[in-house]
Amino acid sequence: MVDGIFEEFADEINAKVASSVQDREREMARNMLAEGDSVEKISRITHLSEEEIRKL
Incomplete structure (x- = not known):
């Protein structure tokens, strides 16, 4: 259970x-x-893609 909570927390931090x-x-x-x-x-x-840069 603790591992699942840790993984969820790590995923949130990575995002x-x-x-x-x-x-x-x-x-x-x-x-x-x-x-x-x-x-x-x-x-x-x-x-960044050239397209994304042009949108800026």
Whole structure:
């Protein structure tokens, strides 16, 4: 029972960390766009798709 609770808690933490990383990548992409960097360069650095970057 304790293992199940721990696994559920770990899954929740992992989801929050992944969400935070994605938020940070998008923030970085917005800043790079503002600086005039190319979509291709931003995609290489942030690992976001070019399509997602264009939506920002």
